[in-house]
Amino acid sequence: MKGKLCFSSDYTKGAHPAILNRMLDTNMTATAGYGLDEISASARDRIRKACGCPEGAVVFLVGGTQTNAVMIDALLSSYQGVMAAETGHISTHEAGAIESGGHKVMTLPQENGKIKPEDAERYLEDYYGDGNRDHMVMPGLIYISQPTEYGTLYSRKELEAFRNICDRFQISLYVDGARLAYALACPENDVSLEDLSKLCDVFYIGGTKCGALFGEAVVIPDQGKIPHLFTIIKQRGALLAKGRMLGIQFDELFKDDLYLKVGSNAIKGADSIRRILTEKGYTLCFGSPTNQIFCIMENKALEKFGEKVEYSFWEKYDEDHTVIRLATDWGTTEEEIKALEEILE
Amino acid sequence: MKGKLCFSSDYTKGAHPAILNRMLDTNMTATAGYGLDEISASARDRIRKACGCPEGAVVFLVGGTQTNAVMIDALLSSYQGVMAAETGHISTHEAGAIESGGHKVMTLPQENGKIKPEDAERYLEDYYGDGNRDHMVMPGLIYISQPTEYGTLYSRKELEAFRNICDRFQISLYVDGARLAYALACPENDVSLEDLSKLCDVFYIGGTKCGALFGEAVVIPDQGKIPHLFTIIKQRGALLAKGRMLGIQFDELFKDDLYLKVGSNAIKGADSIRRILTEKGYTLCFGSPTNQIFCIMENKALEKFGEKVEYSFWEKYDEDHTVIRLATDWGTTEEEIKALEEILE
């Protein structure tokens, strides 16, 4: 990767410097393990405050697939499955982690990575209208990502619609916020942390892709919803011995609005890149307003581009064109964007 | 925990400073994710070299329970179980992670945390001699810890005996090295990394309890033994996106013998504490020569002791006495030991 510009993803560098500094400052202090330390307690308090749910439970896990697998299994009964977009992360890129825990992922059609409340509702109505439903997997949870895998956003109105459907059918609503910082910092977004706390049964605030070394903060607004979650996490091999490492990171991310700053830097950068690409005549895809930029490149040009820039292959567009993804993050600089602009000449 | 001396475990502080420094130095460098970066490659090379198995596979995971669960499941067929001491970590303190993956833990009697090769052999002979064995769980793997949960050590001769048994019955030998640094640095130890590579199907070199923030390095001397391990790890939610964090830590731990230095500091400290305790008339337990010190304390005295020192409760000894555990680690200082000595007056 040496000498190349890197826009391939939002987890290519280390962590925001504030996090590393805090790790240095606390390094020689002895604390209790497994997240029972005071720094983790402080981080949980900050998150509860930011979410406006003083009574909620906050739990730190290490990564996104782990979080989805542990929490979705904890929310479902053995005979239940989870509804998700056919492009949802759990449907496609988690190596069957949900099924490995015994649950079917029931896919719904998507548009730019989003599912429609009415499609979810029809799926549930069909299930309950089917005389054979006792022979079928019962839908127990709706999974959505905010932003989606295509960088798009659900509106508060859409989230409220999902909540109503979940209430009607007595199932859970779960939001995967692996890149939540980039939704929260996006001008087009109208879903706040407080909204998520009001509307979701469980959601998580991504750290790994939003400036931390690793770590995801799970919020369970109704703290009694999942009994014995500590043991569940241990059983899944997801309990970090030096749990304070998670506490340190989220304590910093939720101090002085750092989480929003991380998001803003990435959005600003992504907006610049989108402007540049448009000006240079490239076609953007999916209408993503967050930190992921999808655009179509002619294959020959892409080959050259790839010599200078790390990007992500997204999908084949046609014989001669490819959709690629560029991503910005907390550390993206104006210099990098300028360099990219020059390469795109 | 403020103002208290802390000897409760070997994972109460951060990481060895060399690790943090490397994290700072590399923080702004972009690399590939998932352990596909150059630092992780370097760390794997160093470990292969230290183990004398240039053809082996090395894989980094985040924690001990996760490592045991993922690797033991990967080694076993669905109808097989794992043999372990009734005090083995997988038998007692992993919340059923092995069973959660579908496998029985078949316990053998222990003495000071160790199982005897002849007990394992008899168990296997009984299994193969039983006309009902098709209705029983087939033993597929012997699990031992080096050092054990009681801080004791297996000798090379004992390991060779286990290897012979495994060969005879065509099962796997797995060594949990969560605290391996403290075995390797112990004068009583005669089992080297090369020995482990020769004798085990899989073993892991512990990071979390041996100076890292987190992380365990799995060594698979026969690199083709477990196909598609990357996907297995992903499926289990055990794949770290910023995988280089694991690479950085093990690259440092295996540079300039740091892993042995970490071990030596702890052993030196533990030996001092054992000497102090003996001089002051306390009874030590289990004959542990590594970084864990077990001793019997009178309950009243323990109450006072506990006001000044963080320790681990191990077990009730009798109505009036308790077995406690003290642990040293990479960061234990002479000052701390002196302070402990004074408190023990």
Place this chain on the structure above:
Amino acid sequence: MKGKLCFSSDYTKGAHPAILNRMLDTNMTATAGYGLDEISASARDRIRKACGCPEGAVVFLVGGTQTNAVMIDALLSSYQGVMAAETGHISTHEAGAIESGGHKVMTLPQENGKIKPEDAERYLEDYYGDGNRDHMVMPGLIYISQPTEYGTLYSRKELEAFRNICDRFQISLYVDGARLAYALACPENDVSLEDLSKLCDVFYIGGTKCGALFGEAVVIPDQGKIPHLFTIIKQRGALLAKGRMLGIQFDELFKDDLYLKVGSNAIKGADSIRRILTEKGYTLCFGSPTNQIFCIMENKALEKFGEKVEYSFWEKYDEDHTVIRLATDWGTTEEEIKALEEILE
């Protein structure tokens, strides 16, 4: 159901009388359990002979979902999934049994219940062409039903195409023969038991829906393919203590061509019903040539029809019409068909 004609399915009555007679004849004879008896041995021999695979393994299980769950899990590695029609029985009506065993069902588009070899091939090519495949479920098996859930048939040529694809990608081919008697007895069918033995890794010969009280005969042409299958079956709770009950049934079904006779009676009946329906102006669906008849009925007429005949609801056709299923079996009589014809007046 009293007084009603019953065409709702092919498992509404008991068993072919020959089976009950054999059960009576052998009732007081003591035998070994778990299928280790002589009658089961004889049944296995008859099936091996009928399949032209003298070296194959034959194993009896109790029901179809059980057979699919046990055998597909036994064929797959933990990180693999199974490809199936989106209308496949394992995709829709087995309550998530495959996922419960840890495997994803990867659905392919269908037409009249059938998947196309080229769709399976493209799916596999896409998987192997995707740079992210290590994060995805690896396809490990193609599942098809013969006849399908819609009563349609795969041709030998199609099966050969699937076999070639499986060979190319080194995955398994599995055929669910829950209603295999009705394929074998169908004039349109050109796939024999010998063909299945040559082309499949595993297939099963259905008993439950083909004249037995219960039971499915699994054929594994390469007998060493699944080691320790007995223990796997026991572990899944699928081992019948009085295993000879399965042996008795299949020994009868494969004596004097009874299995074909069972099939022929049903096909003859179904053909008559199809003729009657067509003559009376009803529209048949899916082009099913086997023992399941699908036709469209006007809802008002269906209500009356339902007072006199047990049928299966299949799906809504439009606001005013419904697709229903009628099924014939080993016990369908000319009198019943005549009665049906009169009711359809």
Place this chain on the structure above:
Amino acid sequence: MKGKLCFSSDYTKGAHPAILNRMLDTNMTATAGYGLDEISASARDRIRKACGCPEGAVVFLVGGTQTNAVMIDALLSSYQGVMAAETGHISTHEAGAIESGGHKVMTLPQENGKIKPEDAERYLEDYYGDGNRDHMVMPGLIYISQPTEYGTLYSRKELEAFRNICDRFQISLYVDGARLAYALACPENDVSLEDLSKLCDVFYIGGTKCGALFGEAVVIPDQGKIPHLFTIIKQRGALLAKGRMLGIQFDELFKDDLYLKVGSNAIKGADSIRRILTEKGYTLCFGSPTNQIFCIMENKALEKFGEKVEYSFWEKYDEDHTVIRLATDWGTTEEEIKALEEILE
């Protein structure tokens, strides 16, 4: 087995003739599948009545291991395990079916196959007294067999003690009644079906070993205890399509006290055999008063005995002696016992 007397187990013959007759009588009647038929409804009513729990749920499954695996998993949370005698059927001879479902079997010491209430209580107290319990498997259920695998019986007083413990710790009590007929018919027994209904969360009435071809009747006195059990059963591959076969058998077994008659015949025969063995100087083991007879035989004598009688090997007694098991059942005749007596000369 030809020409040999057979006392090797209680599942070597077919079914009680009353059952076969009913199967013949109903063979050509069409009914609904999956246990939704009228005969199954009648059988459930008879069992509810016999158990004095008109509000309870009764569910029919096919075999014992299946019943234990399905029901214990349905009763436990994912982080819970089941306590059982180290000789319990689920601990030893079910090929790890419980672990396959994700749960640890936590073994207690036994005497003649029985566990002591005080041992269970101490285990639970230790668990709740352990500071590390969040890292351990939570005990969620006590499993006992009535009669035990050694043919011994729990008294009502003992069962009440287990119930009190379960209430104190809010866990479930489950009784495996694979051979319940032989407990109910035993003069020493003081535990009735009504007692079981009052004291257990779930128990099952064995059919397979008590005169049926196959089948176990699960009784859930509090019918709402396990929601969606039908789907759970389907998901586990344990749902019989022609469910009435189970209904027919239990409808007969609970008509005119047949279940007790089956039991009585076996007990009468076992008592005769025990008398004969004692008179001839053999030593009986375990004090079993039910249909299983355990006795010590000298190895040379056993070899000859084995030429004429099918028996079960139980365990090695010493170098020169073996413990064997003989079993009687619904079909054991006076002639067979006389023949055995002569062979024992």
